[in-house]
Amino acid sequence: MTINLSTTTLIDKIAQDLGFTEISNLTDSILIKNKELISIATFLKNTPKFDFQMLVSITAVDYIEYFEIVYHLLSIQHNQRAILKLRCYDRESPSVPSVVTIWPGAELQEREIWDLMGIQFTQHPNMKRILLWEDFKGHPLRKDYLR
Amino acid sequence: MPIKTEPTIINLGPQHPSTHGVFRLRVSFDGEKVINVEPVFGYLHRGTEKLAEERTFTQIVTLTDRLDYESSMTNNLAYVEAVELLANVSVPERAQYLRVLVSELQRIASHLIFTGFFLQELGVFGTLLMYCFRERENVLDLFEMLCGARITVSYMRPGGVTQDAPPEFWKNLDDLLNKLPQLLDDLENLITDNEIVLARTKNIGILSPQKAIDSSVTGPILRASGIEWDIRKANPYEAYDKMDFNIPTGSNGDCFDRYLVRIKEIRESINIIKQCIKSIPKKGPIKNSEVPFFLRPESGEVYSSIESPRGELGFYLVSDGGIAPYRCKIRSPSFINLTVLKPLLIGWKMSDLVVIFGSLAVNMGEVDR
Numbered sequence: 001m002t003i004n005l006s007t008t009t010l011i012d013k014i015a016q017d018l019g020f021t022e023i024s025n026l027t028d029s030i031l032i033k034n035k036e037l038i039s040i041a042t043f044l045k046n047t048p049k050f051d052f053q054m055l056v057s058i059t060a061v062d063y064i065e066y067f068e069i070v071y072h073l074l075s076i077q078h079n080q081r082a083i084l085k086l087r088c089y090d091r092e093s094p095s096v097p098s099v100v101t102i103w104p105g106a107e108l109q110e111r112e113i114w115d116l117m118g119i120q121f122t123q124h125p126n127m128k129r130i131l132l133w134e135d136f137k138g139h140p141l142r143k144d145y146l147r
Numbered sequence: 148m149p150i151k152t153e154p155t156i157i158n159l160g161p162q163h164p165s166t167h168g169v170f171r172l173r174v175s176f177d178g179e180k181v182i183n184v185e186p187v188f189g190y191l192h193r194g195t196e197k198l199a200e201e202r203t204f205t206q207i208v209t210l211t212d213r214l215d216y217e218s219s220m221t222n223n224l225a226y227v228e229a230v231e232l233l234a235n236v237s238v239p240e241r242a243q244y245l246r247v248l249v250s251e252l253q254r255i256a257s258h259l260i261f262t263g264f265f266l267q268e269l270g271v272f273g274t275l276l277m278y279c280f281r282e283r284e285n286v287l288d289l290f291e292m293l294c295g296a297r298i299t300v301s302y303m304r305p306g307g308v309t310q311d312a313p314p315e316f317w318k319n320l321d322d323l324l325n326k327l328p329q330l331l332d333d334l335e336n337l338i339t340d341n342e343i344v345l346a347r348t349k350n351i352g353i354l355s356p357q358k359a360i361d362s363s364v365t366g367p368i369l370r371a372s373g374i375e376w377d378i379r380k381a382n383p384y385e386a387y388d389k390m391d392f393n394i395p396t397g398s399n400g401d402c403f404d405r406y407l408v409r410i411k412e413i414r415e416s417i418n419i420i421k422q423c424i425k426s427i428p429k430k431g432p433i434k435n436s437e438v439p440f441f442l443r444p445e446s447g448e449v450y451s452s453i454e455s456p457r458g459e460l461g462f463y464l465v466s467d468g469g470i471a472p473y474r475c476k477i478r479s480p481s482f483i484n485l486t487v488l489k490p491l492l493i494g495w496k497m498s499d500l501v502v503i504f505g506s507l508a509v510n511m512g513e514v515d516r
Contacts, residue, residue: 054360054361054363056363105364105486
């Protein structure tokens with residue numbers, strides 16, 4: 001069976017090896033700081049104990065006070081999964097770092113999030129709309145989007 | 148004096164017989180060589196994720212039929228699995244077996260379509276496509292007996308399935324299972340050792356295992372690159388833990404392997420269905436009767452995924468305690484498998500382009516959602 005890696009193990013290991021201590025435990029996922037994303041992502045991918053080589057999916061949820069960006073990670077070798085979360089409190093021009101350089105599989109998914117949820121990914125090679133056309137107004141998956 | 152050259156840009160699609168739907172490729176060619184590719188899609192975008200936020204948990208089943216319209220059963224299954232996990236609903240054993248049975252039938256149908264169209268893309272017009280469609284037709288007939296619909300089946304509900312299989316279903320299923328191996332042998336006789344097919348597909352469009360994992364590729368494409376990863380084995384859902392089957396893998400990761408893995412998967416599916424028929428409980432409920440008409444799962448979120456014919460199909464559901472999900476994200480395998488299209492195509496000749504694209508077997512209903 002695929003196991004979900006215990007969040008306390010993750011938090012302890014990250015604090016021990018990277019020195020990031022402000023990580024919240026959300027029982028089945030961990031909430032990290034936006035500026036720490038790239039180092040944590042690289043660490044999780046390259047540490048043999050975790051080996052999260054595959055980014056299964058990225059998605060964003062609009063909780064009105066903030067956007068939550070959810071990363072589902074998978075290690076094929078250890079048959080384990082983990083969930084990372086980021087929060088973005090800016091509604092006008094929310095932006096988070098792109099993980100395309102670490103997991104190229106994020107490319108189209110980050111474009112989809114920009115298109116439908118309106119979150120910019122900095123350092124993304126091609127941050128354009130993907131499902132809707134270029135001059136479409138607004139981002140339909142936001143809760144305040146009006147038809 | 149050197150001759151001045153510049154790349155030719157060709158639009159493949161949106162309406163093009165080999166693009167499996169409405170899909171456009173802007174390709175730059177240097178002579179016959181592909182130097183840049185820009186996939187353009189979204190022509191079939193219906194806003195399924197947004198629509199789901201305004202429908203009850205049961206109504207969304209009908210939306211999932213229309214994602215990958217060549218494998219509605221597995222779409223249904225992926226969705227109801229996520230809802231069951233979110234709302235803590237149990238499924239009777241007979242329903243679990245029925246679900247496995249129909250998903251494997253659907254896998255056969257979907258892979259048969261792939262085989263037919265893949266050959267079409269190689270230039271074998273009509274004949275083999277019709278052979279494959281003729282057998283797929285039998286699978287669709289079985290679905291019609293089960294639930295009255297052939298494509299948009301909506302067969303599953305949170306907590307079970309809608310109807311039990313009628314007696315004639317089992318008879319027809321037996322007939323199909325007896326016929327299929329012969330068809331597969333015939334197909335393989337025609338295709339697998341065919342010199343022209345080999346020349347067009349062997350060592351074409353090679354995807355290395357590392358590249359496949361990095362690009363989040365799943366399903367038969369990942370397995371063709373030699374990685375033994377199948378959610379049915381890695382995280383058995385429904386009755387898959389009681390089934391005995393192999394995971395076919397390729398060795399090269401080229402177009403031919405992607406074709407061969409799928410043919411082998413059809414054989415494994417037949418094997419699973421036979422085991423299902425043997426061990427399915429003869430009687431028993433097919434639906435959990437305690438599931439209310441309006442499901443109101445407690446606030447929370449869940450991600451659940453299954454092995455669809457195209458890869459990992461996952462649903463990420465967020466509930467706020469209401470009758471509709473707060474957020475319903477669909478992790479569609481076709482969409483994410485397209486990530487690999489650009490690196491896979493660059494450097495190949497124009498004639499290989501359609502073959503490589505065909506070997507990925509994307510379904511636009513699922514890409515655009």
